[in-house]
Amino acid sequence: MASVKLDNIQKIYPNGFKAIHGVDVDVKDGEFLVLVGPSGCGKSTLLRMIAGLETVSGGELKIGDKIVNDLEPSKRDIAMVFQNYALYPHMTVYNNMAYGLKIMGLSKSEIDERVKNVAGILELTDEQLTRKPRQLSGGQRQRVAMGRAIVRKPSVFLFDEPLSNLDAKLRVQMRVEIKRLQASLGITSVYVTHDQVEAMTLGHRLMVLNEGVVEQLGTPIELYERPASLFVAEFIGSPSMNIMDAKIGAEGSSVDITKDISIAITSDKLSSYAGKGVKLGVRPEHLEFAEGDENALPLTVTLVEHLGADTLVHGHFGDDKTDMTVRRSGILKAVPGDQLPISITRNHIHLFDTNTSRRIDL
Numbered sequence: 001m002a003s004v005k006l007d008n009i010q011k012i013y014p015n016g017f018k019a020i021h022g023v024d025v026d027v028k029d030g031e032f033l034v035l036v037g038p039s040g041c042g043k044s045t046l047l048r049m050i051a052g053l054e055t056v057s058g059g060e061l062k063i064g065d066k067i068v069n070d071l072e073p074s075k076r077d078i079a080m081v082f083q084n085y086a087l088y089p090h091m092t093v094y095n096n097m098a099y100g101l102k103i104m105g106l107s108k109s110e111i112d113e114r115v116k117n118v119a120g121i122l123e124l125t126d127e128q129l130t131r132k133p134r135q136l137s138g139g140q141r142q143r144v145a146m147g148r149a150i151v152r153k154p155s156v157f158l159f160d161e162p163l164s165n166l167d168a169k170l171r172v173q174m175r176v177e178i179k180r181l182q183a184s185l186g187i188t189s190v191y192v193t194h195d196q197v198e199a200m201t202l203g204h205r206l207m208v209l210n211e212g213v214v215e216q217l218g219t220p221i222e223l224y225e226r227p228a229s230l231f232v233a234e235f236i237g238s239p240s241m242n243i244m245d246a247k248i249g250a251e252g253s254s255v256d257i258t259k260d261i262s263i264a265i266t267s268d269k270l271s272s273y274a275g276k277g278v279k280l281g282v283r284p285e286h287l288e289f290a291e292g293d294e295n296a297l298p299l300t301v302t303l304v305e306h307l308g309a310d311t312l313v314h315g316h317f318g319d320d321k322t323d324m325t326v327r328r329s330g331i332l333k334a335v336p337g338d339q340l341p342i343s344i345t346r347n348h349i350h351l352f353d354t355n356t357s358r359r360i361d362l
């Protein structure tokens with residue numbers, strides 16, 4: 001096992017496009033790091049550089065104590081699991097898993113022991129080991145792809161959206177399985193996804209990338225509770241955080257949402273914003289219905305979605321019809337056209353600088 005250390009890593013493609021602008025991260029031995037960000041932000045580029053499938057244009061990349069910038073992929077002691085499984089179609093499941101070990105020069109008996117052992121861990125039956133990949137379901141194929149990575153006992157696992165071809169139920173199963181396996185094997189892992197739930201649940205730490213720049217790196221809870229920028233605030237969490245224009249009162253002791261509705265706040269940090277506009281964020285699950293509260297926002301309901309366990313109420317408020325989504329547990333009986341009073345509590349608000357989009361710490 002090994003750490004993976006990126007020091008000011010950069011990628012400029014041959015056409016001159018700078019896809020990665022200097023990423024620093026120290027993935028500790030045994031740690032599970034998840035990379036998230038919108039399409040095109042550079043997640044795959046970064047992962048492929050760690051794998052050795054893309055050249056590194058600048059900075060230093062270390063696996064364990066070794067600088068690997070120029071080391072070929074097969075010498076990096078990594079295993080990669082892809083979205084499309086990348087299994088050999090003409091080989092049996094057994095041989096798909098054994099192939100890498102043969103190349104490593106292991107004996108037949110050792111190969112057999114490793115393949116059987118990993119098949120057991122992944123609950124692949126002896127009969128399934130004799131099949132070709134096309135005779136397996138998507139979930140089973142993904143399990144073989146995982147198996148092929150695990151048998152090699154690599155120092156580092158790299159996952160490139162491995163679950164995105166699976167249906168919703170299998171995705172959940174495999175997600176739990178990957179988390180359990182990573183914890184029990186303790187193999188340092190880097191996992192690329194754009195799935196919110198995978199991002200929140202799988203990793204010890206989460207890195208949010210935006211146009212090749214790290215927006216924030218921290219535990220999922222840190223990112224959820226204290227997003228460092230508007231970008232992270234809107235990206236982490238589903239449905240997204242509600243963002244609205246607000247103004248800090250002339251005394252710097254209130255956040256005014258409309259001319260009648262404001263939240264009292266005492267914080268030295270706000271004095272420099274007195275009288276200025278800010279962005280106010282509040283998560284859908286932190287909005288409350290508050291019958292009889294004079295300081296509540298009047299939400300005009302436009303759409304209600306019943307998710308079963310939760311209800312999402314979409315609507316707008318104010319003269320400029322600012323959008324807002326409220327998430328409440330259980331089944332809420334609201335219909336389009338209803339007017340619901342919504343209260344925002346001091347403890348659940350996030351403020352961002354309008355110019356820099358960075359968080360204003362209170």
Ligand code: ATP
Nearest residue numbers: 013014015017019038039040041042043044045046
């Ligand atoms: P997705 O989630 O859609 O897979 P991603 O975050 O993994 O996206 P990358 O595939 O890493 O994004 O691409 C990052 C940026 O680099 C994109 O703007 C992409 O167009 C660009 N890019 C990728 N490969 C090349 C290439 N070979 N030459 C030039 N630009 C490239």
